[in-house]
Amino acid sequence: MTSEITLFVNPTAGRGRGAHAAQPAARALRDAGFSVRTVLGADAEDALRRAREAVAAGTGALVAVGGDGMVSLALRAVAGTPTPLGVVAVGTGNDFARSLRLPVRDPAAAGRLAADLLKGGGGRDIDLGRVGDRWFGTVLASGFDSRVNDRGNRMRLPVGRFKYDLAMIAELASFRPVPYRLTLDDRTERQVEATLVAVGNGTSYGGGMRICAGARMDDGLFDVTVVGDCSRTTLIKVFPQVYRGTHLDHPEVTVHRVRTLTLDAPGVTGYADGEPLGPLPLTATCVPGALRVLAPADAPAH
Structure with a gap:
């Protein structure tokens, strides 16, 4: 393994925390004896191209500095390769890091952990979800929650998470359950009227809402x-109750465990790791061991 580590940085994450977080994370990696190269990119596609080039060139690890959107982009560079992914979680939600009990908004601690695991040959293999050529690590959302995302993304003001609170209030005023057709593991078909359907590889979305x-x-x-x-x-x-995960006991909530799922519902957009995938129907597949991640092997995988 090469001693060069690539920092994959979103300078705008967490209202500017991404750029600031790169410095203590890089310092921790250098103090551990690694050389550090930073990838920014002019935009998301340029950054992804540069990250893929670093992976193809044999970087020792790709360390995403930012929030879940940055992790989602990084997955497109490292999923299915032996290159491990590290995470310096400084975004708004940080659900990928939360699911693996990684440090949140502590870039120096995240950098030290990544360095220790790289030196010890550590880390762990985890599953990822895949929809077409897109990978996701946490949750694919559809229904009420994705409509809140849709509305919030269209709002210019206010900024930050508050606009999604306002979007939620607006959606509550007009929302009606959606007729879904679910195909479970390519054989069982169910038609349900549902408020939302969430497909969880990880436990949470929205900054700790433990929907799965x-x-x-x-x-x-x-x-x-x-x-x-x-x-x-x-x-x-x-x-x-979603923040505690106790909503799963409610009589209106059902949980299925599957390897593949096709979601179909009219007028609904799917979001994975907080990023839009496109309108339903969508087919998601769980790919076992698709990612080597710099997380302790003894940390709970949920």
């Missing part, structure tokens, strides 16, 4: 959370 609280990242299966035909009142009452 029982998901494991090393079992070769998705946890698919189906929230049924809920009234607005029920949805408002159940919503706080």
Whole structure:
């Protein structure tokens, strides 16, 4: 393994935390004896091209500095390769890092952990989800939650997470359950009226909302959370439970464990790791051991 490590940096993550976080992370890696090269890129596609070039050239690791969007981009460079992925989580949600119990908003600690694991030949293999040529590490969202994303992304003001709170209130006022057709493992077809369907490789989205609280990242299966035909009142009452994962006990919530799933519903966009995938129908496949990640082997995979 080469001693050169590539930092894959989003300078705008966390309202500018990405650029600042790169420095202590790089310092920790250099102090451990690694040489560090930084990849920025003029835009997402340029950054991805540069990251893929670094992986093809044999970099010792690709370390994503930013939030879940940056991790999502990094997966497109390292998934299915032996190059390990490190994460310096300084975004808004950081759900990928949370699922693996990695340091959050502590770039020096994240850099030290990555260096220790690289020196010890450590890390672990985890599953990833795949939709077409796109990979995801945490959750594929569809339904109410993806419509909140749609509306929030169209809003210019306010900035930050508050606009998604306003988008949620607006969606609650107009939302109706959606008729879904689900095909589980290419054989079982179910038609349900659902508020949302979330496909979890990891446990959470939205900065700690544990929508797929029982998901494991090393079992070769998705946890698919189906929230049924809920009234607005029920949805408002159940919503706080999502942060604890106790919503899974609600009678309107069903969980399926599958390797593949096709989601189909009219007028719904799928989002994975917070990034838009496109309109349904979409087919997601769990790919076992698709990623080597710099996370402790003894940390829970959920």
